[in-house]
Amino acid sequence: MRNTRMKTLFVLAAVFALALWSSAPAEAAPKKGGTLKFVVGSKIPSYDGHIESTFGMIHPIRPFYSLLIRVNPDNPASPTDFVCDVCEGGIPQPTEGHTKYTFKIRGDITFHSGQKLTSADVKATYDKIISPPKGIESNRKAFFSMVKSVTAPDPKTLVFKLKYPTGAFVPALALPYNFIYSKADLDKHGYKWHQKNVNGTGAFRFVQHQPGAFVEGKRYDKYHHKGKPHLDGYRAISAPKMAIRLQAIRGDRAAIEFRGFPPKARDDLKKALGDKLTVQESDWNCNLMVTPNHKRKPFDDARVRRALTLAIDRWAGSKYLSRIAIVKTVGGVVFPKHPLAATKEELVKIAGYWPDINKSRAEAKRLLKEAGYPNGFEFTLHNRGVDQPYKVVGTWVIDQWRKIGLKVKQWVQPSGPFYATLRKKKNFDVSIDFNCQSVINPLVDVSKFISDDRAGNQYGQYQDRQLDKWFEEMNREPDVKKQRAIMRKYEKRALDEMAHQFVTLWWYKINPHRSYVKGWKIAPSHYLNQHLDNVWIDK
Amino acid sequence: MYKYTIKRILLMFPTLLGAAVLVFFMLRLIPGDVCELRMAGTGMYVDKEAIATCQQNLGINAPIYVQFIDFITGFFTLDLGNSMWTGKPILHEIGLRFELSLQVAIMATLTATIIAIPLGTISAIKQDTWTDYIVRTFSIAGIAMPSFWLGILIILGLLIMTQKFFGNPWMPPIHYTPIWEDPVANLSQLIWPAVATGYRYSAVATRMTRSALLEVLREDYVRTARAKGLLEKLIINRHALKNSLLPVATIIGLEFAFLMGGLVVTEQVFNLNGLGKLFVESVTNHDYTMTQSLVMLVAVVFILTNLFIDILYAWLDPRIRYS
Numbered sequence: 001m002r003n004t005r006m007k008t009l010f011v012l013a014a015v016f017a018l019a020l021w022s023s024a025p026a027e028a029a030p031k032k033g034g035t036l037k038f039v040v041g042s043k044i045p046s047y048d049g050h051i052e053s054t055f056g057m058i059h060p061i062r063p064f065y066s067l068l069i070r071v072n073p074d075n076p077a078s079p080t081d082f083v084c085d086v087c088e089g090g091i092p093q094p095t096e097g098h099t100k101y102t103f104k105i106r107g108d109i110t111f112h113s114g115q116k117l118t119s120a121d122v123k124a125t126y127d128k129i130i131s132p133p134k135g136i137e138s139n140r141k142a143f144f145s146m147v148k149s150v151t152a153p154d155p156k157t158l159v160f161k162l163k164y165p166t167g168a169f170v171p172a173l174a175l176p177y178n179f180i181y182s183k184a185d186l187d188k189h190g191y192k193w194h195q196k197n198v199n200g201t202g203a204f205r206f207v208q209h210q211p212g213a214f215v216e217g218k219r220y221d222k223y224h225h226k227g228k229p230h231l232d233g234y235r236a237i238s239a240p241k242m243a244i245r246l247q248a249i250r251g252d253r254a255a256i257e258f259r260g261f262p263p264k265a266r267d268d269l270k271k272a273l274g275d276k277l278t279v280q281e282s283d284w285n286c287n288l289m290v291t292p293n294h295k296r297k298p299f300d301d302a303r304v305r306r307a308l309t310l311a312i313d314r315w316a317g318s319k320y321l322s323r324i325a326i327v328k329t330v331g332g333v334v335f336p337k338h339p340l341a342a343t344k345e346e347l348v349k350i351a352g353y354w355p356d357i358n359k360s361r362a363e364a365k366r367l368l369k370e371a372g373y374p375n376g377f378e379f380t381l382h383n384r385g386v387d388q389p390y391k392v393v394g395t396w397v398i399d400q401w402r403k404i405g406l407k408v409k410q411w412v413q414p415s416g417p418f419y420a421t422l423r424k425k426k427n428f429d430v431s432i433d434f435n436c437q438s439v440i441n442p443l444v445d446v447s448k449f450i451s452d453d454r455a456g457n458q459y460g461q462y463q464d465r466q467l468d469k470w471f472e473e474m475n476r477e478p479d480v481k482k483q484r485a486i487m488r489k490y491e492k493r494a495l496d497e498m499a500h501q502f503v504t505l506w507w508y509k510i511n512p513h514r515s516y517v518k519g520w521k522i523a524p525s526h527y528l529n530q531h532l533d534n535v536w537i538d539k
Numbered sequence: 540m541y542k543y544t545i546k547r548i549l550l551m552f553p554t555l556l557g558a559a560v561l562v563f564f565m566l567r568l569i570p571g572d573v574c575e576l577r578m579a580g581t582g583m584y585v586d587k588e589a590i591a592t593c594q595q596n597l598g599i600n601a602p603i604y605v606q607f608i609d610f611i612t613g614f615f616t617l618d619l620g621n622s623m624w625t626g627k628p629i630l631h632e633i634g635l636r637f638e639l640s641l642q643v644a645i646m647a648t649l650t651a652t653i654i655a656i657p658l659g660t661i662s663a664i665k666q667d668t669w670t671d672y673i674v675r676t677f678s679i680a681g682i683a684m685p686s687f688w689l690g691i692l693i694i695l696g697l698l699i700m701t702q703k704f705f706g707n708p709w710m711p712p713i714h715y716t717p718i719w720e721d722p723v724a725n726l727s728q729l730i731w732p733a734v735a736t737g738y739r740y741s742a743v744a745t746r747m748t749r750s751a752l753l754e755v756l757r758e759d760y761v762r763t764a765r766a767k768g769l770l771e772k773l774i775i776n777r778h779a780l781k782n783s784l785l786p787v788a789t790i791i792g793l794e795f796a797f798l799m800g801g802l803v804v805t806e807q808v809f810n811l812n813g814l815g816k817l818f819v820e821s822v823t824n825h826d827y828t829m830t831q832s833l834v835m836l837v838a839v840v841f842i843l844t845n846l847f848i849d850i851l852y853a854w855l856d857p858r859i860r861y862s
Contacts, residue, residue: 039713043820045577045624051589053578135596137589139578195626211625211632212820213714213812237714237810240820243691244713244810251698251710272698272708416825419579420570456585 030230034537039239039254046195049177051137060215060236062530065179065200073534076523079338079440082174098165098478103158109224111182112205119152124183126150136191143172165478171441176527203229203533230536256513259526269512278515280522283329284507286436288393291501294462303371305499309352310364311404325392328508333491334442351496364404376405382428384418422459438527449494460501562834573623573825624826640813644798650737659748681742687804690735713810732809740794751783796844800837
């Protein structure tokens with residue numbers, strides 16, 4: 001009797017488990033065909049990835065090209081997961097004391113022009129990026145300053161030799177701008193040919209570009225990732241106004257926009273479209289910073305700079321600003337999801353991140369008094385004339401500073417004059433600045449804090465040889481644990497002890513898209529995962 | 540008449556030179572340059588050497604007088620050079636947008652004329668009646684309402700109403716299809732900006748038609764025609780309306796010229812890839828060569844439109860003769 005009951009229970013449990021399993025949503029198989037229409041909020045300068053920096057070029061042009069390695073399309077949220085694109089197997093392990101990387105290049109890849117890809121093409125590409133001839137711009141040369149040589153001993157082998165071991169090398173290879181060009185094109189047409197012409201090995205072939213209107217691509221049938229791409233083609237439509245991009249998704253003139261929308265736009269779209277809309281969200285590898293001008297009094301005084309950062313309540317700001325702006329994540333100098341980033345326990349020990357804001361502001365007032373400003377002082381915050389998130393965050397920090405007795409005016413300039421003031425004239429008191437990268441590569445990304453005679457993008461006009469030393473040490477240290485330990489000292493000095501410049505909040509990426517768009521996974525940067533070979537349409 | 544026309548054409552050159560000097564030097568007063576924006580506009584690492592190479596390649600570092608001579612020589616030989624932003628020939632870039640801007644300008648002008656002349660005439664004939672008040676309210680609303688705002692309302696209205704009545708929200712296409720390729724797609728995109736712009740444009744022209752016609756209707760020759768017992772319809776159509784159209788033609792002509800490059804905001808609202816949008820983009824991109832060429836193009840359009848209007852005057856009013 002007992003045995004029968006046990007058997008019955010067992011059968012019932014099995015049936016229940018089976019029912020649960022069968023009702024679980026299965027990952028549908030990708031469907032072939034269709035044209036993906038997406039909107040792009042920026043403009044294409046040239047087609048040459050080695051020169052340009054805007055996502056306005058990446059979104060429409062990246063699908064025509066391949067890279068040596070790329071961020072894993074199935075796991076783009078991971079800041080450390082890279083996979084081969086034109087190479088085969090996994091990412092090679094370095095040899096010769098972490099200074100030699102040997103890549104095996106696939107033998108089944110052809111350019112859209114029909115020519116076969118070999119390691120000579122990849123070498124020619126990296127030669128152009130790392131050591132371009134005179135008169136040829138290369139915008140990311142500095143990312144490869146560790147490279148001693150690139151050689152292609154045979155058509156299937158590519159070897160990078162480094163001057164020193166560094167963890168910054170592999171992420172730099174995955175930069176989405178490192179389009180692989182044909183050596184024959186470079187030899188025959190010259191190094192400027194790719195500015196106006198396209199010939200890659202990507203998932204899509206170039207069809208046409210109507211400047212200011214759209215770029216059109218169609219499926220490349222000989223694409224080397226078998227079974228992909230799923231789409232017949234795509235059309236990247238230029239739409240500089242955010243309202244148009246939103247309405248385009250609502251009115252189904254476009255299915256997706258890859259950069260990101262503010263929370264209110266997401267909510268409006270969701271309300272209008274219901275389950276016809278899917279929303280993907282992610283931390284974003286961009287942050288807004290506050291940069292005091294060290295050449296101007298009183299910002300040459302570390303106590304004043306520390307007071308500025310201590311006054312800002314980042315934890316509360318994250319809560320409230322994330323409802324209206326594209327910022328959310330509280331973090332230090334490193335992208336918060338990266339293994340080199342500070343944990344919350346580590347962060348709360350840094351000035352400006354203390355959990356008790358009253359204590360923090362009391363300390364800020366004490367520092368101002370000690371520096372000779374017991375009643376505060378007046379200054380101007382220089383900001384960029386872009387709403388999201390610059391003006392929102394600018395207005396917020398002004399209010400935060402008001403709470404420690406500072407009177408701040410906001411000076412807003414359009415992008416061109418803003419850059420000229422920040423980078424050339426440098427006639428500001430305190431400026432909003434930003435650090436926005438593609439592949440998460442903290443060892444390079446934190447270069448913004450080193451001395452201005454060494455960093456290309458530090459506008460606070462200070463020199464700090466201690467930070468420079470630690471930066472070099474981190475970059476030459478192959479052991480991640482040791483890198484991390486140096487990074488903590490670096491972060492503490494840059495943000496707290498010297499408060500040279502400081503991070504406000506990290507951005508937060510929100511991508512609402514039509515639910516029929518499948519296969520695309522959000523990455524922590526709007527520059528990543530834009531090859532579109534895994535996207536399909538479920539209509 | 541011929542002498543006058545030739546004299547006017549010759550006068551174009553000093554006018555254009557003046558415009559060229561102004562735009563060339565004023566553009567260079569704006570801080571920043573195209574290379575900085577292209578290569579360092581995203582907050583990433585900035586390669587100063589790459590920016591310097593870019594500036595060298597684009598000739599931004601060349602002495603200012605060399606740049607000016609290049610620009611003037613290029614303009615008068617119709618070689619406008621390449622866009623600093625895209626590197627593509629400026630004539631090609633403008634040509635792509637010119638067709639769309641011209642079509643919108645023509646459609647808006649037609650919309651405005653079709654609305655303005657009958658309404659202005661009715662308003663004048665029925666002066667100080669309810670009809671007149673309604674027409675005047677309609678035209679004042681047109682002047683008061685910016686066309687880009689009306690454009691936004693149109694798009695939102697279409698999205699909301701189509702969703703309400705058909706289940707799926709619909710909005711006009713967001714990229715241009717030439718009318719000979721697909722007239723339906725073309726008109727379904729351009730009819731809305733033409734209405735939004737044409738309404739404001741018609742409001743100005745309606746008020747001008749009304750006041751000009753009222754003035755003419757008080758002239759002696761109209762009184763004489765009435766005294767002779769001519770039908771009111773004939774008096775209006777044959778004697779009064781034609782003479783009252785002189786100032787209306789000026790307004791319509793100038794508005795048309797404005798529409799060719801001045802639909803800056805409306806083109807943004809409807810995502811039209813026209814000359815106005817190109818204008819905004821070239822200014823924000825610090826694309827000197829493109830902005831200079833566009834300013835000169837608009838100057839040429841204004842000068843030619845004014846010349847055309849002057850010649851039209853002579854046709855509309857036989858008393859006017861140029862010598």
